[in-house]
Amino acid sequence: MALDLTADVVDLTAALVDLPSESLHEQQIADDVEAALRALPHLSVVRDGHSIVARTDLGHADRVVIAGHLDTVPVNGNLPSRLDGDVLHGLGTCDMKGGVAVALKLAASVPEPTRDVTYVFYEAEEIAAVHNGLGRLAREHPEWLAGDFAILMEPSRAGVEAGCQGTMRVDISTRGERAHTARAWMGSNAIHALSPVLATLDAYVSREVEIDGLTYREGLNAVAISGGVSGNVVPDAATLTVNFRFAPDRSEEQALAFLHETFAGFDLVVTDSAPGAMPGLSRPAAAAFVEAVGAEVGPKFGWTDVAKFTLLGVPAVNYGPGDPIFAHKADEQVPVADLRSVEDRLRTWLTS
């Protein structure tokens, strides 16, 4: 069924949530979003893979980029969407189909904004950075993302979140020697050899750091573990994957150095890495937006693609409906009030 961009933002969010779009499975949602945007005569639309860019070309001096990703993490018993009083529940309501719904509504209903707008809807944000649609656009079509300011509609409780933490994933692998478990002393158990790594993770205390008046809190987590040959065999290999979320005062190199120091003596292989972004609240475009929408400003913990805009030289903030603590959780949800607040404030900013 075609997406109705004239629907209420809550209904539109629900419709998007009910289009399953786990990372790498965005074909249908991208097709539907593209079709809805192509039906709007005031927008010119281009597509690359499952990422879509729609823009006004009114000749304004300023251009703002409004962006959101179409994919979600895997379903966790939280589909279909369900409206319960003032809260919409379901996978992606918070991260970030609520924000996508607001952007689509604005794209359809603000044909003559007072600044030119580039809407970006992209794929594969929730998995390894190599797949990220916005990253590909930045490499292959950087002109599509050009602008004076960017708003990434990641959940921020309808407030402005500035900067973002970096993220790095490393595989920590141990080697042992296989043997029959009945004569285990002839072998060496690679799973047991991960014991000091798990002990370090279990004892980890996160660092907190204040930047531009905002406090960032880091995180160090095992996100996958595997090992084993068969039920009778001392395993000769095991692998633990660790995700490090680091405050934007560390570079990727510094983050890796921290991991080497923390897991000294173990082999680390970096499988994914993305830099953080400093808050940059002192830049004029960011400051002007913050003042115009009148929202509170806080730090962004999650890694978001504001870092990509930062690298392109475009000042960027996160501003979207939903509390990010519900992102990736079974009880993911977005308050209706957040959807309306973000839609109303952005509409006012784009039309005044």
Added chain:
Amino acid sequence: MALDLTADVVDLTAALVDLPSESLHEQQIADDVEAALRALPHLSVVRDGHSIVARTDLGHADRVVIAGHLDTVPVNGNLPSRLDGDVLHGLGTCDMKGGVAVALKLAASVPEPTRDVTYVFYEAEEIAAVHNGLGRLAREHPEWLAGDFAILMEPSRAGVEAGCQGTMRVDISTRGERAHTARAWMGSNAIHALSPVLATLDAYVSREVEIDGLTYREGLNAVAISGGVSGNVVPDAATLTVNFRFAPDRSEEQALAFLHETFAGFDLVVTDSAPGAMPGLSRPAAAAFVEAVGAEVGPKFGWTDVAKFTLLGVPAVNYGPGDPIFAHKADEQVPVADLRSVEDRLRTWLTS
């Protein structure tokens, strides 16, 4: 190609090794063994699943059961077989196609043994006990296994190994709460929660116990570990599988009690369990065999199906070619001298 039971025992072992037969994939080897045995007019042959029983019926007062399993653990870069000087290398050479080859040679070349013989070749010994072909025969056709004494041709360095250790597998699962790794403090990491379990395993010191003059050494090993949702999610579940090899002075109940005590506070689910067998060297049939073959006697560490014969009331020992330290290892091997020694001694015993 048909198995040639008149071939030299080394060639026959190599031919069996080169028939891949990972557990649950014994169709071909069982077909070939059955066909070779059915060609022998002095044997009556029956089959159940991929397990084959062939027997002489000469009316002797005594009957001996000679048994071996046809399956192996998964291949580990150790196929095909390779004869290097006096040692045959390859998957299953030791555990236990060397023993199977000896038994097949005797079945073919000793048409009139001085005691009746029941040869048993069975499936699925290397995986969970529920699949074990000998166990199924013991439940469904116990009369096929009747005898006064049983020889299990598991590798024992051409010596007699008495008794066997028990084996138990338990899954230790932890629960946590999912959250985005960028806000890990909102969740609870189930992989980190396995840290005390791994620490216990890493620090484990095996118990040794002496029974009937034989010293048994226990083992406690992680054989599998898994957990993880996606690279951005604090995992809410993780599972570690532990294999406990316990000396035959512990019952299965006592073994489980030990595990509960060792991993106090964690949930254990038993997924596989098989009792040990006391050495039983004082029983006349066992003592007579030991004296006749003139081999040294040691304890059996690995769990073997002697325990099944013990439960059926049939005295049983392990006696086969190959050093069990090579079982399940990449450099699995059997000395040619062991193959010849076990074949010669058993042939002498069966014909004198």
